[in-house]
Amino acid sequence: MLRPDAIFQRLSRSPFRSGFRLSPADRDYIQTKTVATIEKHARDFVKARLAPARPQKDGRQTPWKGHPVFVAQHATATCCRRCLARWHRIPQGAALTPGQQEYVVDIILTWLTKEANVAVNDLVIYCPKGR
Numbered sequence: 001m002l003r004p005d006a007i008f009q010r011l012s013r014s015p016f017r018s019g020f021r022l023s024p025a026d027r028d029y030i031q032t033k034t035v036a037t038i039e040k041h042a043r044d045f046v047k048a049r050l051a052p053a054r055p056q057k058d059g060r061q062t063p064w065k066g067h068p069v070f071v072a073q074h075a076t077a078t079c080c081r082r083c084l085a086r087w088h089r090i091p092q093g094a095a096l097t098p099g100q101q102e103y104v105v106d107i108i109l110t111w112l113t114k115e116a117n118v119a120v121n122d123l124v125i126y127c128p129k130g131r
Contacts (some may be wrong), residue, residue, distance in 0.1 A: 001088055001103050010087065011076060020075035022115050026068040030116050038112065042069045042105045046078075050104060051096040055081060072108045072115070080113060 002010075011017045022030070030038065049061045062079040065068050073079040077087035084090040088107075090100055 001090060001100065004107060007076070007088060007107065008110070017075055017077060020071055022068055022112075023065065024070055026065075026071060027057075027116060030112065032067055036078065038069070039109060041067065042072075042108045043101070045069055045073070046096075046101050046108075050081065051080070051101055053093055053095045058082070068112055068116075069108060072111045075115070076107045076111045077106055078104045080118065095096050 045062075045067075049055055056062055058081055059077070059080045062073050064074065065071065070079075077083040081090075081092045085092045088103075090096065091101075096104070
């Protein structure tokens with residue numbers, strides 16, 4: 001696994017990865033949910049879709065839209081096991097450890113926080129409607 005600052009620097013140099021943005025619907029969703037809710041969704045998606053050694057439909061298990069976490073997964077190359085191996089140096093073929101799952105969730109939440117330009121307090125993620 002790479003340090004978060006190193007991975008975000010690498011991702012910023014990729015035209016594909018750096019081109020992802022939250023839609024207005026994603027921003028509205030983030031604005032109405034608590035940090036705990038978004039984090040729970042991220043954990044659930046990672047556990048179900050990435051954590052198994054051989055995830056079902058690997059390479060196609062993460063939708064392109066429909067939830068802000070999905071967009072974040074594509075933007076951060078945490079969308080499939082191949083991308084995790086290539087970008088984050090997390091090997092394919094073995095189930096993700098709890099520490100690796102935590103790392104992936106942290107990367108996703110960090111991107112969401114930066115992308116939404118949010119002020120995170122103890123209760124909610126705030127995203128201005130005008131953005």
